[in-house]
Amino acid sequence: MDAELLRPLVPQVLGVLARRYGQFEACEDAVQEALLAAVEQWADGDVPDNPRAWLLTVATRRLTDLWRSESARRRREENVAAQEVTQAVPGPGDDRAPEHDDTLTLLFLCCHPSVTPSSQVALTLRAVGGLTTAEIATAFLVPEATMTRRITRAKESIAAAGSTFAEPSAEDWPARLQVVLHVLYLIFNEGYTASSGEELHRVELTAEAIRLTRAVHALLPGDGEVAGLLALMLLTDARRPARTHEGALLPLADQDRRLWTVPQIVEGVELVSRTLGRGPVGPYQVQAAIAALHDRAASTETTDWPQIVELYDVLAELAPSPVVTLNRAIAVAMVHGPAAALALLSTVEDDSRLKQGHRLDAVRAHLLELAGDTDAAHAHYLRAAKRTSSLPERRYLQSRAERFLPAHR
Amino acid sequence: MKFLLTMHMNPEVWDGLSEETKDAVMSGHGDFIAKIRASGEMINTQALGAPADSAVVRVRGGVPVVTDGPFTESKEFLAGFYLVECETRERALEVAAMIPDAGIDGLGIEVRPVAFFAGAEGEPEPG
Numbered sequence: 001m002d003a004e005l006l007r008p009l010v011p012q013v014l015g016v017l018a019r020r021y022g023q024f025e026a027c028e029d030a031v032q033e034a035l036l037a038a039v040e041q042w043a044d045g046d047v048p049d050n051p052r053a054w055l056l057t058v059a060t061r062r063l064t065d066l067w068r069s070e071s072a073r074r075r076r077e078e079n080v081a082a083q084e085v086t087q088a089v090p091g092p093g094d095d096r097a098p099e100h101d102d103t104l105t106l107l108f109l110c111c112h113p114s115v116t117p118s119s120q121v122a123l124t125l126r127a128v129g130g131l132t133t134a135e136i137a138t139a140f141l142v143p144e145a146t147m148t149r150r151i152t153r154a155k156e157s158i159a160a161a162g163s164t165f166a167e168p169s170a171e172d173w174p175a176r177l178q179v180v181l182h183v184l185y186l187i188f189n190e191g192y193t194a195s196s197g198e199e200l201h202r203v204e205l206t207a208e209a210i211r212l213t214r215a216v217h218a219l220l221p222g223d224g225e226v227a228g229l230l231a232l233m234l235l236t237d238a239r240r241p242a243r244t245h246e247g248a249l250l251p252l253a254d255q256d257r258r259l260w261t262v263p264q265i266v267e268g269v270e271l272v273s274r275t276l277g278r279g280p281v282g283p284y285q286v287q288a289a290i291a292a293l294h295d296r297a298a299s300t301e302t303t304d305w306p307q308i309v310e311l312y313d314v315l316a317e318l319a320p321s322p323v324v325t326l327n328r329a330i331a332v333a334m335v336h337g338p339a340a341a342l343a344l345l346s347t348v349e350d351d352s353r354l355k356q357g358h359r360l361d362a363v364r365a366h367l368l369e370l371a372g373d374t375d376a377a378h379a380h381y382l383r384a385a386k387r388t389s390s391l392p393e394r395r396y397l398q399s400r401a402e403r404f405l406p407a408h409r
Numbered sequence: 410m411k412f413l414l415t416m417h418m419n420p421e422v423w424d425g426l427s428e429e430t431k432d433a434v435m436s437g438h439g440d441f442i443a444k445i446r447a448s449g450e451m452i453n454t455q456a457l458g459a460p461a462d463s464a465v466v467r468v469r470g471g472v473p474v475v476t477d478g479p480f481t482e483s484k485e486f487l488a489g490f491y492l493v494e495c496e497t498r499e500r501a502l503e504v505a506a507m508i509p510d511a512g513i514d515g516l517g518i519e520v521r522p523v524a525f526f527a528g529a530e531g532e533p534e535p536g
Contacts, residue, residue, distance in 0.1 A: 118496055119449070140494075142452060142494050143452060146449055146451060146452055146494060147449070149448070149449035151449075152449075153448060153449050356498065389522065389523075389524040389525070391525060
């Protein structure tokens with residue numbers, strides 16, 4: 001059984017159980033156990049006729065086992081035992097696809113504000129994405145026991161906050177959707193620029209982020225920011241095949257654009273043009289529009305930089321952050337020259353949010369290179385290389401620095 | 410984000426502590442481990458043997474040269490570490506402050522971000 005077919009069933013089965021029995025925490029554990037059983041038993045191609053009903057049956061059985069083993073919950077055991085499924089046949093309605101899709105409700109629950117972002121990510125990947133704890137632990141390079149604890153703790157926090165399996169109130173809805181989109185964005189970014197480790201990309205995480213965002217877009221087709229986020233992911237991921245060469249990162253200007261994934265660009269551009277300008281504009285739509293301008297250009301020279309600067313101005317209004325200023329500076333350099341861009345950098349150089357990372361130095365080095373100040377460019381590329389925790393990024397920055405060694409001139 | 414929290418031991422400081430305080434530090438590590446396990450932040454911890462038992466290996470011209478003793482002679486030595494996974498640097502600092510050694514005059518916990526990490530298993534094969 002292909003995981004691609006199995007995983008979309010996970011939120012469906014979890015949705016049915018959570019509706020039927022409440023107790024998200026226990027239901028989620030039961031579905032994870034059913035998933036593990038499926039991975040093991042279906043491995044040799046022995047897939048049941050109705051995988052969804054099979055998962056539901058096994059998960060229900062695990063749930064009743066769990067309740068039975070808790071003697072203090074005797075009363076509930078009696079209630080559930082009456083509904084217990086004794087053999088792996090579909091219950092009434094179990095063979096039908098669900099009438100309502102629970103994906104969104106589950107996302108709201110997993111991305112609950114009482115949980116820290118990295119735990120929101122982990123729980124979302126498990127409960128909605130249908131990944132096993134071991135897979136999530138591998139993706140984030142932590143032991144499985146650590147990930148298990150993190151997920152359990154996240155569920156305990158949600159239960160303690162009194163949240164139930166229901167969508168947020170109309171009043172909370174927009175803010176909660178923002179959290180969901182942010183978590184999907186974090187999953188994508190972790191996959192696109194793995195924050196530690198040898199590989200720059202973890203394709204399984206980017207693919208999962210795109211799959212989940214696509215599902216949310218299908219449920220909320222009229223939401224511009226959901227469409228914008230999906231477009232941003234597609235347009236960014238489209239460049240992945242050209243983004244590295246022999247383990248080193250290649251900047252946009254040096255990428256072989258023929259390697260970019262055209263169908264993703266087409267889909268992303270279409271999403272952007274369909275949504276931009278209809279309804280309120282949000283940061284994901286603007287970032288997608290910028291990515292679309294890059295993806296449609298045949299080269300750096302033919303890129304519509306003035307338009308990109310304008311879009312960064314809009315983004316700086318909507319979601320001001322020092323990182324936006326850094327990206328804007330790169331575009332400004334293309335339109336007004338490196339001196340104007342360096343002046344822009346000086347407005348954020350004391351920002352504490354940039355102190356830890358390497359990005360300020362990397363951008364400054366790039367601008368100094370454009371300005372012809374090779375000694376200073378060399379020094380800043382080296383500083384940036386020292387401060388990044390991504391090995392491919394470090395290789396790239398070091399190779400840039402080496403170009404400006406005295407011996408190379 | 411992963412952080413290495415290292416414990417730097419100073420025997421002069423340690424020997425000057427009362428038995429009671431030493432016991433409190435030792436048992437405090439058990440409580441600390443329980444706490445960061447429960448929070449899902451613990452990756453692992455190791456306490457190291459005496460610096461007198463260490464050796465430094467240098468390969469010169471393809472030949473290993475072994476000298477007994479630690480790499481650097483100093484009052485403090487690396488006694489052990491915790492490898493943790495924390496949401497932010499601020500949280501890592503907070504966690505470090507929970508280690509009992511941090512509360513002893515003359516001792517402290519060094520907090521450093523991990524730049525690269527590999528385990529026994531490699532990246533999963535594609536497909």
